[in-house]
Amino acid sequence: MSGIAAIPVIDISAEGTDEAQIAKELVDAAVEYGFVYVKNTGRDISVEQVENAFNVSRALFSSPLEDKQRCKIEKNNRGWSGMHTETLDPKTQRVGDFKEGFNFGDFVNGKATQPIPRSIEPHQAEIAAFGEACHTLCRRLMLLFGIGLSADPPDFFTKAHSPDEPSGSTLRFLYYPPPSATPEAKDSDVRAGAHSDYGSVTLLFRLKGQAGLEILTPDNKTWAPVPVCPPGTENDPSPPILVNIGDLLSYWTNGLLRSTVHRVTFGGPGGANGAGPTTGESTADPRYSIAYFCHPVATTRLTAVPSERVEKFQGSLDDAEAGNPYAERKVLTADEHLQMRLQATYLQLYSGEGK
Numbered sequence: 001m002s003g004i005a006a007i008p009v010i011d012i013s014a015e016g017t018d019e020a021q022i023a024k025e026l027v028d029a030a031v032e033y034g035f036v037y038v039k040n041t042g043r044d045i046s047v048e049q050v051e052n053a054f055n056v057s058r059a060l061f062s063s064p065l066e067d068k069q070r071c072k073i074e075k076n077n078r079g080w081s082g083m084h085t086e087t088l089d090p091k092t093q094r095v096g097d098f099k100e101g102f103n104f105g106d107f108v109n110g111k112a113t114q115p116i117p118r119s120i121e122p123h124q125a126e127i128a129a130f131g132e133a134c135h136t137l138c139r140r141l142m143l144l145f146g147i148g149l150s151a152d153p154p155d156f157f158t159k160a161h162s163p164d165e166p167s168g169s170t171l172r173f174l175y176y177p178p179p180s181a182t183p184e185a186k187d188s189d190v191r192a193g194a195h196s197d198y199g200s201v202t203l204l205f206r207l208k209g210q211a212g213l214e215i216l217t218p219d220n221k222t223w224a225p226v227p228v229c230p231p232g233t234e235n236d237p238s239p240p241i242l243v244n245i246g247d248l249l250s251y252w253t254n255g256l257l258r259s260t261v262h263r264v265t266f267g268g269p270g271g272a273n274g275a276g277p278t279t280g281e282s283t284a285d286p287r288y289s290i291a292y293f294c295h296p297v298a299t300t301r302l303t304a305v306p307s308e309r310v311e312k313f314q315g316s317l318d319d320a321e322a323g324n325p326y327a328e329r330k331v332l333t334a335d336e337h338l339q340m341r342l343q344a345t346y347l348q349l350y351s352g353e354g355k
């Protein structure tokens with residue numbers, strides 16, 4: 001068991017904040033941990049919006065099975081994935097992830113452009129608005145990363161994330177059944193296999209008390225739990241939004257910003273290979289989380305960002321050797337990269353195709 005990850009907590013919207021200072025703190029956290037907590041005081045995404053999204057998620061996953069199956073995930077990465085459908089770490093996992101997921105793509109005029117379960121039909125406009133708020137926050141973070149890296153121009157990343165062009169950006173609801181519902185799980189099984197995220201940046205919303213997320217610490221040797229409410233945020237109106245760097249920001253920066261490997265465990269007492277839950281958190285209950293995977297416009301080529309600091313940085317190979325096989329930058333388009341990652345983890349969906 002190792003200590004909790006000392007991921008910094010940053011308030012990017014506090015009154016009178018110095019943008020350059022915030023940008024520096026964000027870049028420092030991304031370089032060291034690949035993760036940062038953004039304090040959620042309701043200014044970026046309202047507390048009610050987050051609560052409502054979790055309510056809609058509960059309704060969605062408790063829909064009748066046939067209704068969810070009607071919306072099964074397709075190669076466009078939209079729709080419902082049932083237990084074990086995704087295997088985030090196929091080299092290590094005995095069976096797929098112990099979770100269900102639902103990926104939302106584009107909404108047009110507040111209506112989904114994909115099949116959705118009946119229970120959430122009345123909530124489409126709210127889900128659309130939540131996804132838009134997430135994308136806006138991600139673009140703001142991109143600008144801060146650009147400023148913090150002295151990129152030329154500073155909006156290099158932001159411009160690649162126009163909301164008006166097709167991209168792999170995905171709002172995803174996640175449901176991990178309680179361990180009591182999966183007695184077949186073995187000690188070595190995990191709720192979500194070890195992986196790095198595929199996009200540029202991910203926003204992760206979690207619920208107080210629900211443990212399970214762990215990161216591979218920067219020395220790449222131990223798993224450390226990532227508490228939902230780190231010290232100093234206990235009394236905030238909503239837990240902080242956990243932001244993590246995905247593969248694409250890592251490619252763009254030659255590995256300077258870390259796309260850190262993470263997973264979700266059952267976290268029993270010293271159990272599995274879990275680091276064990278943090279005080280006040282448990283994995284006994286069903287677990288819900290919401291991720292917003294922000295991706296650049298699909299045709300974006302992943303060439304290095306013009307930044308002196310990035311040009312001088314020579315760490316990408318080290319990172320690739322130290323546990324994240326996707327850390328080494330290759331010049332692909334954003335969409336080529338996404339297709340490569342999906343084929344590696346949705347084993348049945350792509351079975352029979354050259355992997």
Ligand SMILES: O=C(O)CCC(=O)C(=O)O
Nearest residue numbers: 174192197213264289291
């Ligand atoms: O549910 C979580 O806390 C993390 C999920 C995750 O890492 C992912 O879906 O990429």
Ligand SMILES: [Fe+2]
Nearest residue numbers: 195196197262
């Ligand atoms: Fe992830």
